[in-house]
Amino acid sequence: GRQRRRSPVDLRGHHQRAHSRCARALASPRPYATPPVRAGRMASAETAALQREWADVTPIPQEVSDQFCAQINYEPDFAATMDIFRAVIKSGEKTQRALELTEKVIEGNAANYTAWFYRRECLFALNSDLRPELELVTDFALNSPKNYQIWHHRRAIVDKLGDGSEELHFTTQILNEDSKNYHAWSHRQFALQRFNLWAGELDFIQSLLEKDLRNNSAWNQRWFVVKHTDGFHSADVRLRELQYAFEWAKKAPNNESPFNYIRGIMRHPEFDEISTVREFAEHLRDQLRPAPREEDEEDNSEAEHPCSTNPPPLLALLVEVYTSTHHIEEALELCDQLAKVHDTIRQKYWYWKAGRIHAMHHHATVTDVDSAPAAAAASAPPAP
Amino acid sequence: NQVLTGPLNGDGAGGFVGGGFLGPMKSAEEATRYHCAHVSMTYCALLVLSILGDDFSRVDRDAVMRGIRAIQQDDGSFQAVSLGTESDMRFVFSAVATCFMLQDWRGIDVDKTVAFILRSRSFDGGFGILPDQEAHAGAIYCASAALGMLGHLDKVMGDCLVDFLVARQVGGFNGRINKVPDTCYTFWVGGSMQVLGVHDQIDVESARNFILTCQSAIGGFSKVPGKIPEVYPDVLHAHYSVLGLSLMREPGFQPIVAALGMTRRSFLAAPFAQQPGGAKVSTGAPFELPE
Numbered sequence: 001g002r003q004r005r006r007s008p009v010d011l012r013g014h015h016q017r018a019h020s021r022c023a024r025a026l027a028s029p030r031p032y033a034t035p036p037v038r039a040g041r042m043a044s045a046e047t048a049a050l051q052r053e054w055a056d057v058t059p060i061p062q063e064v065s066d067q068f069c070a071q072i073n074y075e076p077d078f079a080a081t082m083d084i085f086r087a088v089i090k091s092g093e094k095t096q097r098a099l100e101l102t103e104k105v106i107e108g109n110a111a112n113y114t115a116w117f118y119r120r121e122c123l124f125a126l127n128s129d130l131r132p133e134l135e136l137v138t139d140f141a142l143n144s145p146k147n148y149q150i151w152h153h154r155r156a157i158v159d160k161l162g163d164g165s166e167e168l169h170f171t172t173q174i175l176n177e178d179s180k181n182y183h184a185w186s187h188r189q190f191a192l193q194r195f196n197l198w199a200g201e202l203d204f205i206q207s208l209l210e211k212d213l214r215n216n217s218a219w220n221q222r223w224f225v226v227k228h229t230d231g232f233h234s235a236d237v238r239l240r241e242l243q244y245a246f247e248w249a250k251k252a253p254n255n256e257s258p259f260n261y262i263r264g265i266m267r268h269p270e271f272d273e274i275s276t277v278r279e280f281a282e283h284l285r286d287q288l289r290p291a292p293r294e295e296d297e298e299d300n301s302e303a304e305h306p307c308s309t310n311p312p313p314l315l316a317l318l319v320e321v322y323t324s325t326h327h328i329e330e331a332l333e334l335c336d337q338l339a340k341v342h343d344t345i346r347q348k349y350w351y352w353k354a355g356r357i358h359a360m361h362h363h364a365t366v367t368d369v370d371s372a373p374a375a376a377a378a379s380a381p382p383a384p
Numbered sequence: 385n386q387v388l389t390g391p392l393n394g395d396g397a398g399g400f401v402g403g404g405f406l407g408p409m410k411s412a413e414e415a416t417r418y419h420c421a422h423v424s425m426t427y428c429a430l431l432v433l434s435i436l437g438d439d440f441s442r443v444d445r446d447a448v449m450r451g452i453r454a455i456q457q458d459d460g461s462f463q464a465v466s467l468g469t470e471s472d473m474r475f476v477f478s479a480v481a482t483c484f485m486l487q488d489w490r491g492i493d494v495d496k497t498v499a500f501i502l503r504s505r506s507f508d509g510g511f512g513i514l515p516d517q518e519a520h521a522g523a524i525y526c527a528s529a530a531l532g533m534l535g536h537l538d539k540v541m542g543d544c545l546v547d548f549l550v551a552r553q554v555g556g557f558n559g560r561i562n563k564v565p566d567t568c569y570t571f572w573v574g575g576s577m578q579v580l581g582v583h584d585q586i587d588v589e590s591a592r593n594f595i596l597t598c599q600s601a602i603g604g605f606s607k608v609p610g611k612i613p614e615v616y617p618d619v620l621h622a623h624y625s626v627l628g629l630s631l632m633r634e635p636g637f638q639p640i641v642a643a644l645g646m647t648r649r650s651f652l653a654a655p656f657a658q659q660p661g662g663a664k665v666s667t668g669a670p671f672e673l674p675e
Contacts, residue, residue: 340560
């Protein structure tokens with residue numbers, strides 16, 4: 001396989017130079033003087049070779065003017081390569097050398113969406129074998145895993161190939177470096193759906209949660225898989241998913257993710273398992289209460305473990321449960337405790353929430369005692 | 385940096401580019417096929433022009449609108465450039481904000497746009513940048529601000545979006561559940577809360593303290609706390625830290641209109657506000673400025 005390419009920019013040197021420039025600018029009487037463009041810096045031998053290869057085109061420089069207020073001080077190699085590229089896109093040449101040129105442009109700036117687009121045009125015009133292209137994209141992605149253009153290019157190539165057989169392995173590679181990489185998850189979802197790769201995904205998610213049960217991206221992926229396979233409309237599935245979330249919630253009761261998952265299920269239009277959720281939440285809360293202390297022991301439970309005895313995600317779930325079951329006093333009491341003791345950073349929110357619950361209940365009792373749908377509708381989003 | 389549309393780049397190219405990296409474009413005939421606007425640059429250009437007090441008289445509104453029409457997808461989302469890029473909520477926001485600033489909704493299918501935004505609603509009440517994607521404060525900002533400018537905020541009735549947003553505050557703000565705080569999320573989260581009218585629920589002291597721990601010795605703000613050379617300030621995080629502080633009514637800072645990312649002062653002086661009743665949303669109703 002390809003050697004993993006080194007980053008095209010020497011980051012440590014870059015930061016050192018940037019720091020020196022800052023220090024000089026601050027010391028200078030005119031800190032915003034325009035820096036000299038490319039003074040005394042020569043292009044490399046590699047660039048000279050490129051210029052010889054392209055001696056038959058007239059390079060097109062980027063416009064420079066002292067009217068421009070944010071002019072970039074390009075490195076000479078970068079500018080020379082771009083000067084050639086500008087000429088090539090003007091001529092529209094779609095040859096092997098043009099394809100190779102796009103790689104150099106992309107190495108200079110992997111976010112150049114025009115270069116990536118032009119590269120695709122060259123690949124398709126030349127009817128190039130797209131499999132080596134996947135390897136190139138893998139290299140670039142491992143170097144710059146959060147670059148939108150690289151991911152779009154991968155998707156376009158995979159789409160054209162009509163082959164998703166490498167995409168789970170590829171995204172797993174990226175997720176091994178950063179288990180929450182948003183692009184990787186998005187691409188993985190695309191591949192799963194497009195190529196029907198569902199088998200094994202729940203096991204993959206399980207393995208990620210075993211490494212980090214707070215990985216919210218993995219939780220989101222589980223919702224995605226269930227939604228597109230079994231579906232949440234079945235009570236059996238909802239119960240299974242609730243039990244799954246309950247187990248993880250017990251392992252770390254201050255972990256938002258499984259509680260959010262549970263609340264998502266509660267918002268499903270066919271949700272009918274409120275007593276199951278209530279039982280779980282009340283039981284867990286009881287389990288977390290400190291053991292009764294001897295007469296002479298100080299009760300330091302709140303000071304020692306404020307979160308572990310009253311974790312906000314668990315209490316927030318109970319607020320939602322009690323609102324749903326019309327145990328309004330219990331719900332309001334919890335909002336008060338959260339505001340004053342357990343989740344004080346959200347004090348204003350919890351007072352607002354209490355007001356919302358009060359208003360809903362008041363509306364419900366004033367208009368119709370059995371107006372459960374009205375109360376539920378006030379807190380529900382559109383169906384997942 | 386306004387793109388001239390000619391025989392090679394066509395109607396879909398109208399709008400603005402970020403800079404001259406594609407080469408000079410002295411005339412529409414000289415524009416190559418690749419001289420195409422980027423919708424986020426169009427948004428930035430119009431925003432900066434408004435802030436600087438321009439009257440938009442030199443903006444080719446029709447070209448911009450044709451450019452917007454060319455980038456909407458069948459599913460209601462928008463790509464960035466008519467040639468072809470990824471499409472997601474970022475460009476939905478940029479396209480909607482462009483239409484709002486020109487007070488011209490002819491370039492977009494509003495119903496399809498709203499439908500795409502709602503399909504991107506996450507099970508936990510937030511929004512992802514695409515349907516089924518993890519809820520992310522950046523996507524939530526784009527979705528909320530777009531719905532606000534479209535006049536369809538009522539489609540996110542219900543508390544669970546507020547629940548999700550307030551839970552992002554862990555001192556500073558994070559962008560997703562169980563991630564570390566980053567100064568720019570003060571704006572993506574706080575700004576979304578302003579769009580929804582609940583930004584006064586922010587714990588200002590905690591948020592402010594976090595931002596200040598990210599203030600650099602050489603000025604500006606970084607995304608996370610730390611010292612040079614491990615951590616550097618950058619313009620993006622400086623910008624969103626300042627906007628975040630403004631949102632929280634920092635003394636001496638201008639009040640802002642988070643939906644667009646500009647001060648209230650600039651908003652009221654901008655071309656799109658100079659009509660009876662002020663700026664309008666896509667339904668024709670007045671755009672409500674935040675408290």
